[in-house]
Amino acid sequence: MTEAGDPLLLGQRVVAILETGLRTATYKLATLMALIEHCVENLPTDPADALQVPIPALAHRVLEIYWHQVRPFDGHELRQSTQPKARILAATTSLRDAAGVGRGGFSVDTARLRAPEAYQRAIDDVALCLAQQPLHRLQKLPGASTSDAFLYDDSFLHDHVSRSTLRARGDAIVLNPGVAHGLARLAGLLKPALEIMWVDDVRRMNKFLAAEVPDVAGHLFGRERTALTVVRGPFKEAFGPHCFYCQTHLPANNPIDHVLPWSLVGIDGLANLVLACSRCNGDKSGSLPAVAIVDRVLERDQGVLEDVAASLQWPTQHPRVVAAARGIYLGQPAGVPTWSGYRRSERLDVSFPPWWVQP
Ligand SMILES: [Zn+2]
Numbered sequence: 104m105t106e107a108g109d110p111l112l113l114g115q116r117v118v119a120i121l122e123t124g125l126r127t128a129t130y131k132l133a134t135l136m137a138l139i140e141h142c143v144e145n146l147p148t149d150p151a152d153a154l155q156v157p158i159p160a161l162a163h164r165v166l167e168i169y170w171h172q173v174r175p176f177d178g179h180e181l182r183q184s185t186q187p188k189a190r191i192l193a194a195t196t197s198l199r200d201a202a203g204v205g206r207g208g209f210s211v212d213t214a215r216l217r218a219p220e221a222y223q224r225a226i227d228d229v230a231l232c233l234a235q236q237p238l239h240r241l242q243k244l245p246g247a248s249t250s251d252a253f254l255y256d257d258s259f260l261h262d263h264v265s266r267s268t269l270r271a272r273g274d275a276i277v278l279n280p281g282v283a284h285g286l287a288r289l290a291g292l293l294k295p296a297l298e299i300m301w302v303d304d305v306r307r308m309n310k311f312l313a314a315e316v317p318d319v320a321g322h323l324f325g326r327e328r329t330a331l332t333v334v335r336g337p338f339k340e341a342f343g344p345h346c347f348y349c350q351t352h353l354p355a356n357n358p359i360d361h362v363l364p365w366s367l368v369g370i371d372g373l374a375n376l377v378l379a380c381s382r383c384n385g386d387k388s389g390s391l392p393a394v395a396i397v398d399r400v401l402e403r404d405q406g407v408l409e410d411v412a413a414s415l416q417w418p419t420q421h422p423r424v425v426a427a428a429r430g431i432y433l434g435q436p437a438g439v440p441t442w443s444g445y446r447r448s449e450r451l452d453v454s455f456p457p458w459w460v461q462p
Contacts (some may be wrong), residue, residue: 113285114293116253121300124245125307128184130165130191132301134237137164138254139294142278142287143368143430144423154283156255157275158238162229167211167369169195174208176322182308190232198225208330210371212418227266230274234264238276254282288434291367298324324366331359331376337411338378342403347377348387348396348444358384362392362400368427372420373408374401386445391435393443397428398457425459432460 117135126132138156141164147154172181173195183192201221202214215222239260242250250257255276259268278286286293302320306312312319335357344353347360360379363370366389377400379387401424408419432453440448453460 110285110288113253113282114289117286117289117293118296120242120244121297126304127186128189128236129301129304130184130233130237131241132297132304133165133168133191134161134233134241136168136294136297137161138278139286139290140164140368142283143290143434144426145283146287146426146430146433147283150284151280152283153280154278155273155275156278157273158230158234158269159226159274161238162226162233163211165191165229165233166195166198166225170199170211171208172323173199174322176319177311177317179309179311181305181322183305185308191229194225194228194232198222209417212372212420213416216416216418231266231269234260234269235262239264253279255279284434287430290431290434294367326361326365326369326371331371333415334359334373334376334411334417335378337415338376341407341411342378345378346380346383347400348379348383351380351382353378353380357381360384360387362397363424363427363431364389364391367391367431370420370424370427372418372423373412373415374403374419374421374424383445387442390442390448391431391439391451393441393449394432394451394453394457396443397432397459401425401428401459428459 121131121135138161141156141160142154145154145156169183169191172183173192183189198211198214198218198221202209202218204214211222239257239262242252242254242257244251252258255278257276259272298320301323305319305323318325338359339353345351346353346357347362358379358381360377360383361370362375362377365371368375401421405419405421408421411417412419432451435451437452437454438450441451443449
């Protein structure tokens with residue numbers, strides 16, 4: 104097996120570059136998180152394939168990651184950089200302001216619909232910043248003059264790389280053969296590790312957090328529950344007031360569940376959301392659902408979902424959920440336990456692959 108094809112070795116190298124030296128911003132963590140998510144949702148058919156990753160697509164994901172994080176926390180703006188000018192955070196905040204995100208909160212995709220020009224500006228700013236800073240520096244150990252390009256060729260990137268140079272390179276980086284499959288397989292291990300490093304960095308950069316110990320992780324990576332509640336009423340009307348998993352009749356304040364776990368793929372689109380009872384919701388938590396459950400959620404009436412999406416201005420992201428499901432399940436070893444209902448589990452079996460897994 105080549106080095107690129109060995110996910111364990113790949114994971115060790117990723118962690119090694121992150122554990123070396125103090126970070127001056129959380130941008131490298133965000134970039135890696137975005138890269139991992141991109142690989143999950145764009146898994147190459149052949150594990151040994153290289154994968155072209157458009158920098159604007161990464162910029163969109165980075166915006167999604169910072170989207171809720173830039174809300175004030177405990178009355179403070181959280182610093183995520185030791186530099187006076189935090190470009191990515193500024194771009195995120197500008198887009199939120201332009202799209203008029205209120206207290207309820209909505210997603211980047213909704214902001215894109217409401218303020219397309221501001222969205223494009225934010226993508227341009229973030230993409231250029233990614234190319235000049237984290238993508239250029241990610242594979243370089245502190246003090247080293249050259250990169251160890253084990254993830255992608257970064258020889259055309261530097262602190263002042265121009266938009267025209269990027270355009271000449273197709274506005275993209277190309278992950279080395281095998282890297283995309285490796286990162287997708289490691290998603291479940293690397294993402295929680297990145298979140299822990301991220302919380303540490305934010306604590307270090309914001310001295311006021313040392314005193315109380317509020318829930319920094321929840322603020323940075325928790326799902327925004329208040330925003331999700333607008334889905335409840337329309338879903339009850341469309342699908343009936345029943346738990347998606349156990350069919351029990353639901354009370355007025357039941358939870359909204361992410362079928363593909365929020366901790367693994369942060370997809371808030373309607374196609375990934377269901378009504379659940381608190382018993383099933385709590386029991387399922389961050390575990391991987393059984394294949395039959397994903398089958399059932401993806402086969403819900405798309406017309407009905409699109410109607411709800413139009414009335415709420417909340418995208419379904421159906422193709423994205425399909426792609427993420429495929430990326431996740433193809434990366435799992437056979438036989439891992441999956442959640443199949445309250446206090447029930449079954450071993451993963453994709454020997455008769457469902458339609459969404461077939462390459
Ligand atoms: Zn239930």
